[in-house]
Amino acid sequence: xxxxxxxxxxxxxxxxxxxxxxxxxxxxxxxxxxxxxxxxxxxxxxxxxxxxxxxxxxxxxxxxxxxxxxxxxxxxxxxxxxxxxxxxxxxxxxxxxxxxxxxxxxxxxxxxxxxxxxxxxxxxx
Numbered sequence: 021x022x023x024x025x026x027x028x029x030x031x032x033x034x035x036x037x038x039x040x041x042x043x044x045x046x047x048x049x050x051x052x053x054x055x056x057x058x059x060x061x062x063x064x065x066x067x068x069x070x071x072x073x074x075x076x077x078x079x080x081x082x083x084x085x086x087x088x089x090x091x092x093x094x095x096x097x098x099x100x101x102x103x104x105x106x107x108x109x110x111x112x113x114x115x116x117x118x119x120x121x122x123x124x125x126x127x128x129x130x131x132x133x134x135x136x137x138x139x140x141x142x143x144x145x
Contacts, residue, residue, distance in 0.1 A: 042083065057102045072091040074088040
């Protein structure tokens, strides 16, 4: 079965069969890369729509939602990687890597939406 390239799906293995457990979107262009934070609490993605996005489970509703759009760029984004629980790096067609650090208010919002343990976050100075 084909699915649009701007939709993210999370699968789990049950009885030797992969089953889709979550499907969510947000990007208007092809998703090029994804990365979980080191604790596995939220997911980052980048796309040809020139954005990076952050998704996390909504504790009150049991679904994964987009909680932030940490980067809007002038070039198509091609790669993303978590460096720590509060930093990620992204790459674009311009061939420059950029590092982003989560502000404390983002971590607090993540905690209130997904019941994320904010004590897990390591802030680098």
